[in-house]
Amino acid sequence: MSERPSGWLAGCLAALTARPLLLFIGLVSFGVLLIVGQMVRFSASLAQTAALDEAARTSNTLAEIRTIYTAEVVNRVAPYGIVATHLYSTTERAIPLPATLTILLGDRINSAATGGYVRLYSNYPFPWRTTGGPNDDFERDALAALTANPTQPFYRFETFRGQPALRYATADRMRASCVACHNSHPSSPKLDWQVGDVRGVLEVVSPLDRVQATTDSQLRETALLIGGGAILGLGVLGLILRQLGATTRRLQTAKERAEQAQAQLQVETAERLEQEASQTRLQREVIDLQQALLAELSAPLIPINKDIVVLPLIGRMTAERATSVSDALLEGIHRLRARVAIIDLTGVSSADGATLGQLVQGIAGGRLLGCHIILTGIQPELAQLLVALDLDLSQLATRATLQSGIELALKLRGR
Ligand code: HEC
Numbered sequence: 001m002s003e004r005p006s007g008w009l010a011g012c013l014a015a016l017t018a019r020p021l022l023l024f025i026g027l028v029s030f031g032v033l034l035i036v037g038q039m040v041r042f043s044a045s046l047a048q049t050a051a052l053d054e055a056a057r058t059s060n061t062l063a064e065i066r067t068i069y070t071a072e073v074v075n076r077v078a079p080y081g082i083v084a085t086h087l088y089s090t091t092e093r094a095i096p097l098p099a100t101l102t103i104l105l106g107d108r109i110n111s112a113a114t115g116g117y118v119r120l121y122s123n124y125p126f127p128w129r130t131t132g133g134p135n136d137d138f139e140r141d142a143l144a145a146l147t148a149n150p151t152q153p154f155y156r157f158e159t160f161r162g163q164p165a166l167r168y169a170t171a172d173r174m175r176a177s178c179v180a181c182h183n184s185h186p187s188s189p190k191l192d193w194q195v196g197d198v199r200g201v202l203e204v205v206s207p208l209d210r211v212q213a214t215t216d217s218q219l220r221e222t223a224l225l226i227g228g229g230a231i232l233g234l235g236v237l238g239l240i241l242r243q244l245g246a247t248t249r250r251l252q253t254a255k256e257r258a259e260q261a262q263a264q265l266q267v268e269t270a271e272r273l274e275q276e277a278s279q280t281r282l283q284r285e286v287i288d289l290q291q292a293l294l295a296e297l298s299a300p301l302i303p304i305n306k307d308i309v310v311l312p313l314i315g316r317m318t319a320e321r322a323t324s325v326s327d328a329l330l331e332g333i334h335r336l337r338a339r340v341a342i343i344d345l346t347g348v349s350s351a352d353g354a355t356l357g358q359l360v361q362g363i364a365g366g367r368l369l370g371c372h373i374i375l376t377g378i379q380p381e382l383a384q385l386l387v388a389l390d391l392d393l394s395q396l397a398t399r400a401t402l403q404s405g406i407e408l409a410l411k412l413r414g415r
Contacts, residue, residue: 021241025234032230036223043215048157048166051206055155055168058204062102062118063170070098070177086128102202103129115163115207120172122200124189139203142169147198157208164208172200299328307339308409310402314347322355326362333371340409341366344402346377353385360391372397372412376405 017023074084074095081093088094096104099120106118123143125132134140138156145154150171157166174182174197182193193199298321302310311329333341343363351359363373374397378386386393399405 021238024237028230028234032226035226036219039219039222043219044212047208047211047215050211051157051166051208052155052168055166055204055206056153058116058118058206059153059168059170059202062105062202062204065105066098066102069101074098086126099200115210117160117203117205119203120200121203122172124199126187126189128187138167138169139201142167142201142203143198145169146171146201150196150198160205160207164212166206166208167203168206169201169203171198172202173197174199295324295328299325301328301332301336303336303338304342304406304409307337307413308342308406309333309336309338309340310342310344310406312344312347312402315349317348317351317355317359319355319358322351322358322362325359326365329362330365330369333366333369338371340372340374340412342374342376342402342405342409344376344405345379345382346402348379348382351382351385353389356382356385357389357391360386360389360393360396363396372409374399374405374408376400376402 015022074097077095078084083091083094084097084100085091085094086097086100088096088100102118102120106120109116109118121132121134121139121143123133134143138158141156142154146152146169150173153168153170155166155168157164159165160167174193174195176195178199179193179195179197182188182199183191298315299311299313302312304310309332311325311332313325317325329341329343332338363375366373376399378398378400397408399408
């Protein structure tokens with residue numbers, strides 16, 4: 001039992017913190033309720049204050065009227081043999097007693113349709129006042145309260161004749177002038193009155209409905225205004241927040257899409273780079289392979305027997321190729337320990353002077369290794385070039401064909 005409510009409250013709080021808009025609406029509604037509640041209370045107390053004021057004023061007025069009537073009328077006409085009696089209407093040369101006047105005034109006020117009500121009553125009514133005693137709870141309570149505390153008005157807000165009303169009672173106390181008559185009157189129900197005693201109660205009733213109705217209608221209008229304003233404000237706020245939320249969501253989605261695209265792009269770029277790299281590797285490998293093959297093919301050293309090698313050259317002779325042919329020749333001669341090397345130029349289609357010079361220099365290097373060099377198959381234009389170069393060919397043997405070159409080589413080995 002002690003766990004449940006706190007858990008429930010915590011849940012509520014968590015839910016509200018998670019939804020600040022809900023919390024805000026709740027707070028605003030609470031505030032509006034608080035204001036309206038405050039206004040209802042205020043208007044009720046306003047109506048009560050107004051009623052109290054009115055009742056006190058009426059009560060006071062009635063008391064004043066009686067005092068003035070006693071001092072300025074009853075006392076002044078008395079010397080002329082005019083008596084004040086409750087039986088004034090059937091008595092000659094008589095006027096109403098002050099209390100009778102008050103009772104009369106009350107009757108008159110009660111019969112008018114103003115909603116007001118005035119009554120003078122006591123615990124000791126004169127015999128002819130059959131309704132002079134207390135008639136209900138309030139009247140009994142008022143008599144008791146005012147007897148105990150005569151200076152303090154006694155009042156209560158309660159339903160009176162079907163209407164919400166203020167019932168306001170004040171004490172009517174005995175003065176010296178009153179006591180003499182009341183203690184000597186033949187019909188007086190009590191003969192030991194003393195000054196200060198509460199003889200009776202003057203009650204004034206103020207209906208609340210009119211004041212209340214006015215303040216209520218004003219209150220309703222104000223409450224409607226406040227409530228309407230709050231609802232309108234919350235509505236506008238809600239709309240703005242919704243718009244904001246939608247925009248935020250749109251932006252979020254766009255951002256996510258952009259991020260996805262970027263990631264995709266990065267992956268693709270990486271893949272492409274990787275592809276390019278592997279392609280480059282492959283190309284390089286192919287090129288290396290081709291170059292190796294080419295190198296091998298461009299200078300194929302063919303051993304005829306253990307002493308003689310043949311180097312048949314085919315195609316265009318370039319400076320690069322001339323270098324690699326020289327290298328291959330020197331390396332082959334050294335490796336195979338060849339004594340005679342035949343370089344067959346039958347298949348060489350074209351070459352320029354510089355290239356040819358380079359080749360002859362390489363061949364001369366072969367001579368230094370102690371190897372005989374025989375050039376065979378020299379085409380006419382190559383021969384012209386060789387002559388034009390004015391190279392020292394004395395160390396080189398030349399033959400027209402590969403066949404005669406081989407014969408020479410065999411002869412050389414035979415020696
Ligand atoms: C001349 C004699 C006389 C004097 C003075 C007098 N009264 Fe009375 N009073 C009466 C009579 C008679 C009645 C009955 C009147 C009626 O019923 O119309 C009465 C009625 C009352 C009542 C109504 C009682 C009830 O239950 O019906 C009150 C209260 C009262 N008087 C108070 C006073 C006070 C206070 C004074 C002094 C300021 C005073 N009277 C002065 C004779 C007098």
